[in-house]
């Protein structure tokens with residue numbers, strides 16, 4: 001395909017072209033003060049806080065907001081000194097929550113003016129839908145961006161199976177996990193679950209502008225369900241028999257090549273561009289070469305598949321009864337498989353030491369059980385969910401400084417919210433009350449670490465933006481369950497951070513906001529010179545993590561250098577796969593968060 005043709009297609013798909021010039025987002029050479037805001041905007045009744053990051057200590061007493069004609073509409077109001085954070089020698093919180101009149105304003109403080117500040121009911125309109133563009137771009141099988149098939153003959157050959165190595169199993173489909181073309185059952189099932197929950201809980205947030213195959217058009221089905229079905233169809237292929245649970249397609253031998261997916265020349269020993277390996281969960285440590293994971297069972301993956309299948313069966317009950325019945329049957333079977341094989345099924349490393357080191361599985365079985373209860377009404381599933389819930393009340397990263405890569409996936413426990421719903425959603429039953437208290441403990445543990453100007457208390461491990469999306473999800477669940485506004489400031493801060501209220505002033509979602517990643521670690525964007533839409537990038541990491549990962553090299557001068565002097569770093573550079581690579585599961589989770597804020 002010619003480059004021009006591909007560019008035209010991306011415009012047609014709602015993806016804008018990348019302008020050649022890079023915007024200068026940081027005040028290089030200017031005053032060392034930046035006012036960071038949520039670049040999407042603020043809803044009228046929501047908390048509204050901007051944060052000043054001053055690179056040199058200085059006193060700032062007040063701030064004000066001006067309208068488009070430069071008239072002061074708010075303030076002068078006091079700027080609250082909030083100490084140092086990372087590169088910011090001083091931070092100040094600028095609270096303008098009392099300004100509720102819709103409009104476009106700018107904040108003025110210390111002689112500096114902010115980007116436009118939008119206040120309005122509709123500031124999140126369409127945002128959840130725009131994240132789906134990234135998932136369409138990541139599709140394997142028929143890919144609507146390329147209008148071509150990806151990996152349709154190569155997937156896959158069973159490996160690491162006790163008796164069936166070398167057998168071809170048809171598993172084409174699903175989404176590439178990130179900018180490589182590996183595909184994982186665990187992340188796909190979680191992403192599918194978040195899409196299904198987003199549609200169930202906030203159906204009006206999503207439009208119908210795309211066909212099932214991802215091409216522009218309407219098919220009478222909200223695009224979020226088209227995308228969820230794409231995930232479900234692949235998960236069904238990855239669980240083709242009651243006792244065959246496949247977890248991974250491809251492995252890190254993929255990383256030797258930097259090709260667009262339609263020309264993927266990865267070589268797994270069957271020739272360039274040849275067949276790809278598909279790994280089952282075995283319950284034992286896996287890895288075909290020197291590196292091994294620490295798998296102990298099947299339940300972490302089985303629980304996630306059961307949840308996605310059961311939620312999918314509910315979602316498609318009135319739309320496609322055959323598909324719905326197939327999902328319901330697979331949900332029961334894969335849940336039973338997980339119950340029989342407790343423990344975790346981690347992803348399999350090959351030549352590199354990195355893998356998804358998931359260490360918890362009761363969260364996944366809890367969600368699978370309660371989703372099956374909601375589908376079938378059978379009390380045994382609810383009893384099981386309650387038993388699993390009590391085994392891990394709080395997602396273990398909450399309140400900690402660090403964690404292994406994907407150690408506590410998926411970072412918030414969706415099952416607690418579903419148990420609360422099972423009790424009628426009133427919170428009057430003891431189980432629902434207990435679930436809310438579990439969430440509160442996790443939120444409190446993070447809030448206790450958030451005594452900084454940005455009110456951020458997560459550990460800055462790899463994929464920190466996933467943690468923020470998860471924190472915001474859990475905080476929203478808790479608020480809905482209890483009406484308790486205690487953590488609303490931290491919930492708002494998490495979302496604000498993702499859309500620009502961070503030291504770098506960067507919206508972490510490509511295409512949303514004024515300043516967003518222009519050079520993501522994405523082969524499609526880089527080779528086709530395209531600006532993709534909707535990808536949530538990994539986000540900042542501890543300096544020590546960036547310094548120690550293999551093969552990271554910045555390819556351009558760092559436009560954010562003045563803000564990369566602290567304990568965390570972020571680079572808008574195609575070479576930085578630790579902070580600037582879009583991630584499929586995080587994007588799907590954020591779609592849930594944004595859907596909840598869409599105007600009704």
Ligand SMILES: [Ca+2]
Pocket residue numbers: 207208209210211212217218219220221222223226
């Ligand atoms: Ca549609």
Ligand SMILES: [Ca+2]
Pocket residue numbers: 300358359360361362363364408409410
């Ligand atoms: Ca888990």
